[in-house]
Amino acid sequence: MAKSTPEDAGKFAYDGLDRALHEKARLGIMTSLVTRPDGIVFGDLKALCNLTDGNLSRHLDVLTKEGLVKIHKAFVANRPQTTCRLSPLGRKRFREYLSQLEQVLRDAQAAEIATSPNSSTGWAPA
């Protein structure tokens, strides 16, 4: 069995996996928002992420408190409309988060190559 060497310490700690962004629903919300720089209305975001009103509100609350998402409330055709948008900080933090996700995939892919030279799992990053 291979032993860990001291220089391996913390190799798989993934400290860059920001907890505010790593939560599954918030990851969906952030990915939705990054696809629409002009913002997404609350109802559309709910549908894209398959979330309930309550769940989406709760997660948006976490993201706005972290300064990652901006919420804009307005009246459109006499009806209240809530629009959600990524902040510049949100875009920056999400990019950093995605780099870390890539690292996870690279680490796992390296393992796959090292341990099964003839594997054909089909999940290797493109």
Next chain:
Amino acid sequence: MAKSTPEDAGKFAYDGLDRALHEKARLGIMTSLVTRPDGIVFGDLKALCNLTDGNLSRHLDVLTKEGLVKIHKAFVANRPQTTCRLSPLGRKRFREYLSQLEQVLRDAQAAEIATSPNSSTGWAPA
């Protein structure tokens, strides 16, 4: 502002992001284990993932209850040694999880290309 179409519904729900695996510490544990098919002793795994004894035990408990990790206890040179290893189910579920992670990266990358044609963020998947 772009509107969501019904066929977009649930597009960013990422239901494949298995909660047992998506938790940050467990993601590190699983990536460590996938790199070492022969298993990793408890102390080495702790170092690789920067976890305390208590935290590692708690997360291993979740993973073994899901059948994703096997724990083997033995005496080596008269001292107890705990070895952790991925189960075949664990390997399969982790591969499925990684495919979903790749999808997140593809979605975010597609957004990046669509919204900033001259961007040079450097985080695009290889």
